[in-house]
Every structure is written in structure tokens, then in C-alpha cells.
Amino acid sequence: MAEDRSYSPSREFVEHANVKGMEGYRALYKRALEQPAEFWGELADKELFWFEKWSKAFEWNPPFVKWFVGGKTNVSYNCIDRHLATHRKNKVAILWEGEPGDQRMITYQELYRLVARFANVLKSRGLKIGDRAVIYMPMIPELPVAMLACARLGIIHSVVFGGFSAEALKARIQDLEAQVVITADGGWRRGKEVKLKPAVDEALPECPTVRDVIVYRRTGSPLEMKAGRDLWWHELDETAAETCDAVPLDSEAPLYVLYTSGTTGKPKGIVHTTGGYLLQATMTMKWVFDLHDEDTYWCTADIGWVTGHSYIVYGPLSAGATTVMYEGAPDCPQPDRFWRLIEKYRVNILYTSPTAIRSFVRQGDQWPNAHDLSSLRLLGSVGEPINPAAWEWYHKTIGKERCPIVDTWWQTETGAIMISPIPGAVPAKPGSATLPLPGILPEVVDLNGKPVEPNCEGLLVIQRPWPSMLRTIWRDPQRYEDQYWRRIPGNYLTGDAARRDADGYLWVLGRVDDVMNISGHRLSTMELESALVRHPAVAEAAVVGKPHEITGQAMVCFVTLKEGKWDTEQLAQDLRLWVAHEIGSFAKPEQIRFSEALPKTRSGKIMRRLLREIVTSNTVVGDVTTLEDLSVVTRLSAQTDDE
Numbered sequence: 001m002a003e004d005r006s007y008s009p010s011r012e013f014v015e016h017a018n019v020k021g022m023e024g025y026r027a028l029y030k031r032a033l034e035q036p037a038e039f040w041g042e043l044a045d046k047e048l049f050w051f052e053k054w055s056k057a058f059e060w061n062p063p064f065v066k067w068f069v070g071g072k073t074n075v076s077y078n079c080i081d082r083h084l085a086t087h088r089k090n091k092v093a094i095l096w097e098g099e100p101g102d103q104r105m106i107t108y109q110e111l112y113r114l115v116a117r118f119a120n121v122l123k124s125r126g127l128k129i130g131d132r133a134v135i136y137m138p139m140i141p142e143l144p145v146a147m148l149a150c151a152r153l154g155i156i157h158s159v160v161f162g163g164f165s166a167e168a169l170k171a172r173i174q175d176l177e178a179q180v181v182i183t184a185d186g187g188w189r190r191g192k193e194v195k196l197k198p199a200v201d202e203a204l205p206e207c208p209t210v211r212d213v214i215v216y217r218r219t220g221s222p223l224e225m226k227a228g229r230d231l232w233w234h235e236l237d238e239t240a241a242e243t244c245d246a247v248p249l250d251s252e253a254p255l256y257v258l259y260t261s262g263t264t265g266k267p268k269g270i271v272h273t274t275g276g277y278l279l280q281a282t283m284t285m286k287w288v289f290d291l292h293d294e295d296t297y298w299c300t301a302d303i304g305w306v307t308g309h310s311y312i313v314y315g316p317l318s319a320g321a322t323t324v325m326y327e328g329a330p331d332c333p334q335p336d337r338f339w340r341l342i343e344k345y346r347v348n349i350l351y352t353s354p355t356a357i358r359s360f361v362r363q364g365d366q367w368p369n370a371h372d373l374s375s376l377r378l379l380g381s382v383g384e385p386i387n388p389a390a391w392e393w394y395h396k397t398i399g400k401e402r403c404p405i406v407d408t409w410w411q412t413e414t415g416a417i418m419i420s421p422i423p424g425a426v427p428a429k430p431g432s433a434t435l436p437l438p439g440i441l442p443e444v445v446d447l448n449g450k451p452v453e454p455n456c457e458g459l460l461v462i463q464r465p466w467p468s469m470l471r472t473i474w475r476d477p478q479r480y481e482d483q484y485w486r487r488i489p490g491n492y493l494t495g496d497a498a499r500r501d502a503d504g505y506l507w508v509l510g511r512v513d514d515v516m517n518i519s520g521h522r523l524s525t526m527e528l529e530s531a532l533v534r535h536p537a538v539a540e541a542a543v544v545g546k547p548h549e550i551t552g553q554a555m556v557c558f559v560t561l562k563e564g565k566w567d568t569e570q571l572a573q574d575l576r577l578w579v580a581h582e583i584g585s586f587a588k589p590e591q592i593r594f595s596e597a598l599p600k601t602r603s604g605k606i607m608r609r610l611l612r613e614i615v616t617s618n619t620v621v622g623d624v625t626t627l628e629d630l631s632v633v634t635r636l637s638a639q640t641d642d643e
């Protein structure tokens with residue numbers, strides 16, 4: 001069986017690893033299990049700088065937790081200032097390449113200057129602790145600079161992925177009641193400018209809390225600046241002072257809010273705080289990525305998602321790494337851009353997604369084979385389950401059977417990696433995220449919370465609080481409690497199904513709720529359905545995910561139309577654009593299927609399970625006795641593609 005294959009790190013890798021061998025892993029895990037307060041407390045003292053020491057490692061009042069109670073620290077200080085008195089002062093912190101090929105190498109000292117100046121700009125605009133900044137930017141160094149400047153002053157930031165539309169941006173600004181929006185004219189993707197400022201202009205008339213819009217000039221294309229509201233970054237920055245002290249903040253001060261899809265139409269504002277978040281982001285850099293000072297480390301995610309927050313910005317900078325940032329598409333100008341970058345900058349650690357890996361497989365081995373990838377020593381994967389075939393390809397073609405692969409399972413809510421091999425310690429099995437990291441207690445349970453037998457499928461839950469866990473949902477503690485803690489009392493419900501094999505290895509199987517995972521991007525079926533029914537032609541909509549060779553899942557929309565004569569071919573096209581307009585360019589339906597009615601239970605609930613079966617197999621095998629209109633199912637099953 002494929003899953004019996006296991007890959008151990010080479011002796012050479014283990015020799016230099018931060019955690020060596022299974023004994024090393026077991027010792028850490030045991031200590032964290034038996035003495036969590038001491039374990040995390042010692043790490044907090046050793047790994048982070050504190051302005052004032054905390055008094056208690058954690059305080060657990062389920063479902064609310066506090067870490068390093070009473071401690072005062074600052075994330076921006078930990079990511080920058082504390083390195084300046086060390087050999088890292090002139091080390092490259094951010095190694096950036098724009099899509100057109102422009103480069104910037106920003107040392108820790110220079111990062112300090114950029115962040116201090118921009119923090120002074122924010123201060124001069126009257127922003128203070130607890131205010132909110134929405135950041136809507138391309139992948140340029142000013143994005144982490146803006147985040148770190150906010151963190152320096154205790155301003156809570158919320159980065160909105162540049163692929164989100166004006167509608168999605170508006171909803172987030174409104175929910176957060178942000179005072180400032182930090183944006184750019186646009187960025188480069190696949191040779192074209194992706195404009196950002198026009199979306200801000202479209203969103204803002206309904207966002208009364210926003211006083212200022214700060215615009216960074218990246219592409220230089222003409223745009224309208226609204227007097228009294230819009231300000232140029234470079235003009236404000238010109239007169240800003242070069243130093244700015246980091247504000248000592250409570251360990252539990254919110255650092256950021258990041259919106260993610262849940263099971264309702266409304267995105268959830270996941271709240272992460274300061275001390276605990278930073279500690280776990282830092283520790284996972286050392287454990288999972290086996291970070292050494294001389295490494296060049298590249299995470300290919302977009303900072304608009306949690307992976308970019310924890311593993312391009314906060315984790316790597318706190319750990320003193322050189323973190324690579326690339327602005328554009330992997331296939332621009334040719335499908336070998338990633339391999340070109342790795343060769344050029346001698347990247348040692350590469351962290352990317354199964355979707356990217358599968359699309360590289362499709363493009364052919366000639367692209368990576370044309371480059372010298374010998375600098376690589378460790379590979380990572382995140383965002384979705386990686387199928388063993390893609391894993392094997394990654395291992396052979398990119399890692400040349402020399403680099404361990406870390407398949408890292410975690411979520412926006414968990415803040416940091418939770419389940420992953422520690423590469424010098426835990427042998428990998430392709431397709432399994434393997435074992436939990438120190439301090440993490442996962443369990444696979446049935447609907448009553450009872451652990452299931454080995455190899456049986458169940459719900460993946462986490463049994464103890466961990467430092468980087470979400471603290472709440474922004475201004476909705478009730479939803480936080482209901483969503484994550486009510487179903488299996490005392491346990492954090494991940495929303496994923498999993499299985500544990502006889503060796504204790506965890507195999508994450510995918511979501512069990514109405515959340516889709518397309519190219520590693522989380523999308524809520526409810527959110528998409530509400531977007532569709534806002535279209536004037538649509539009466540009802542049901543959205544389901546369908547397995548897809550490259551993107552893991554693809555979006556299929558079942559739609560019933562209002563009375564009238566419709567050109568369905570044209571309408572299918574319009575609805576695709578409509579969804580992109582309502583949510584964002586990354587959320588394009590693969591299929592729009594029209595039908596006269598949708599299958600519903602007697603109580604009127606759309607039976608998505610049935611629709612999933614239809615799109616997966618084109619037959620219905622499940623129980624249909626609760627259906628209102630059976631003929632609907634038959635008709636839908638008979639169709640293949642109604643476009």
C-alpha cells in the first residue's frame with residue numbers, strides 16, 4: 001500500500017537538525033504534554049523579548065484562553081529591533097523580487113528604518129492602540145512594512161487578499177470599523193497590472209469609519225486621488241522621522257484580524273493576539289522548517305492568507321531568517337519562474353501548496369530540470385491534502401530524493417502549524433501530515449466525542465489550548481463558542497475529517513462542513529450562494545465542490561432562475577463574472593448548472609450532499625427518502641453539463 005511507504009531523513013540531515021531523531025521529538029512532546037506551563041514558559045523566556053515578564057504561562061477558562069498573562073512585549077520589536085544588536089543587523093531580512101524582475105534586498109537595519117518611518121506616518125494621522133487598519137496591497141515589501149508598523153504601535157491590522165473584490169473588501173472594512181485603508185495603485189500578475197485602488201474607491205462610500213486612504217505607488221498607472229481622503233505613501237513618508245520606539249503591549253493585545261470563510265454567508269474575523277501567537281510562529285520555524293541562520297527560506301503563499309502572515313512575515317522575521325517574497329505568478333514569463341528564483345537566490349527551504357505542485361507536474365519536468373536546484377535542503381506543503389503522487393513527484397523531481405518533505409496541517413484559526421513531521425526526527429509517509437507538534441493534542445472522534453478506532457474516519461479535534469490559537473471571532477464571542485467549542489464540548493472542532501493509522505500518523509481527509517478548499521483557498525458555499533442569489537436572474541443557488549485534478553476541488557453552482565426568458569449560455573458566462581465581482585477573481589465557478597428546482601428535504605433544506613454525489617459520480621446513491629421532489633434529482637443526475 002502506498003501509505004506504508006515511509007521516508008526517513010538522511011543521516012546528514014539529522015546531524016545538523018534542530019530536533020534530532022524520534023527520541024528528540026518524543027522528549028519534546030512528552031515535556032509539553034506533562035508540563036505545558038513550564039514547557040511554553042521556558043520557551044517564551046528564551047525565544048522572545050519581553051518588556052515586562054509575564055506572571056502565568058496560561059489561563060484557560062474554556063473556551064477562552066490567555067497566554068503569558070500580564071507580560072508586555074511587541075511583535076514588531078521581536079521581528080526587527082532585537083536582531084539589530086546581533087550579527088543579523090546587516091543580514092537580508094526580506095529578499096524580494098517583483099514579477100517584472102525588479103529586486104530589493106532589505107536588511108534588518110533597513111527594515112527597521114522603513115517600519116519606523118511608516119509607523120511615524122500612522123502616528124501622524126492620529127492612529128493609536130486598538131485602532132484598525134485594513135491593508136489591501138500587492139506582494140511588495142511595503143505590505144510587511146505596513147503590518148510591522150501597525151504591530152509596532154498596537155494598531156490591529158487586517159490584510160485583505162488582493163484577489164478579493166470591492167464587495168468583499170467593503171464587508172471586511174465595515175465589520176472591522178477600520179479607521180484607515182493602506183493600499184497601492186496595483187501590482188503585477190502574469191504581465192498585467194492588477195489594479196487595487198479602484199476597488200477601494202468602490203468600497204469606501206459605504207464605509208463611514210475610514211478617515212484616510214494611504215496609497216503606495218507600485219505600478220505608476222494613473223489614478224484618481226480623492227481630496228481630503230487619499231494620501232500618497234511617498235509624500236507622507238518623505239518627512240517622517242527615522243526612529244520610532246515599539247510600544248510595550250499586553251501579551252493578549254490583538255495583533256491582527258484575518259477573515260476566513262465559515263459555514264454561514266458572513267466571513268469570520270479570526271482574532272490573533274501577541275505573545276502566544278509569536279512564540280508558536282517562531283518555534284514552528286525552528287522545529288518544522290529546521291531553520292538555521294544561514295538559510296534562505298521561501299514561502300510562496302500570498303500574505304493575504306494566514307500562511308503568509310505566519311510564514312513569510314512574523315515567524316521568519318522573529319526567528320531572524322532571510323525570507324524570500326515574490327510578487328507575481330509562478331508561470332510568468334515561463335513555467336520555470338520558481339525554479340529560476342531558487343537557482344538565482346540559492347533557496348534552501350521551499351514551502352508551497354499541493355495545487356502549485358500539481359500544476360508543475362502537468363507542465364512537465366523539463367522546467368525544473370533545466371535549473372540547478374541543489375541548494376534546496378527541505379521542502380514543505382500546506383493548504384490542502386497532498387496526494388501521494390504529487391508528494392512523490394515533489395520528492396524526486398524537486399528534492400532529488402535528498403530533501404525531507406514537511407506536509408503541514410493547520411488553519412487560519414490555529415495561527416501556526418499543528419501537525420507536521422519535524423524533518424530531522426519524524427519519518428514521512430506521503431499524504432500524511434504525520435504527528436502533532438509539541439504541545440498539540442489532536443484526537444479523531446465520533447459525533448459523541450468518543451475517540452474512534454485506528455484507521456477509522458472521524459472528526460479531527462484539538463483537546464488543549466495552544467499559544468497561537470484564535471482568541472475569538474471579532475466582536476462575536478458567541479459565534480466563536482458555537483462554531484468551535486459547542487459540538488464536542490471542551491474540544492476545538494477543526495471542521496476537518498481525519499483518520500489515524502496504526503502508527504499514530506494522522507491523515508487529514510478534508511472538510512466535513514460547507515467549506516470548500518479550491519487551490520488551498522477556503523471558500524464558503526453559503527457565501528457563494530448568497531452572492532449568486534443577489535444576481536437579478538437567480539432564484540435559488542446551491543454550490544458544491546467537485547474533485548479536481550489540479551486545484552483539489554472545483555466549484556459547481558446549481559442555479560434555478562426567476563420567471564422569464566434567459567439565454568442560459570450568456571447567463572452562465574455572466575454568473576461566472578458576477579461571482580468574481582462579488583467575492584474575488586480567485587473564486588470562479590468551474591460549472592454553472594441550471595435546473596428547474598433544487599433537491600430539498602421536507603423542511604426545505606437544500607441537500608448539498610446529494611448534489612455533491614451528482615457532481616462526483618453523476619449518480620445518486622445516498623438516502624433520498626427525505627426529498628421533496630425526486631424528479632429533480634433524476635433530472636439533475638441525467639445532465640452532465642448544462643452550460
Ligand code: WTA
Nearest residue numbers: 382383384385407408409410411412508522
Ligand atoms: C486544509 C491554511 C490537509 C484543511 C493554513 C484546513 C490541509 C484548511 C492541510 C485550513 C494539510 C490545510 N493537509 N489539509 N497539510 N493544510 N489544510 O484556514 O481542510 O486557509 O481545515 O489555512 O485547509 O485552511 P486555511
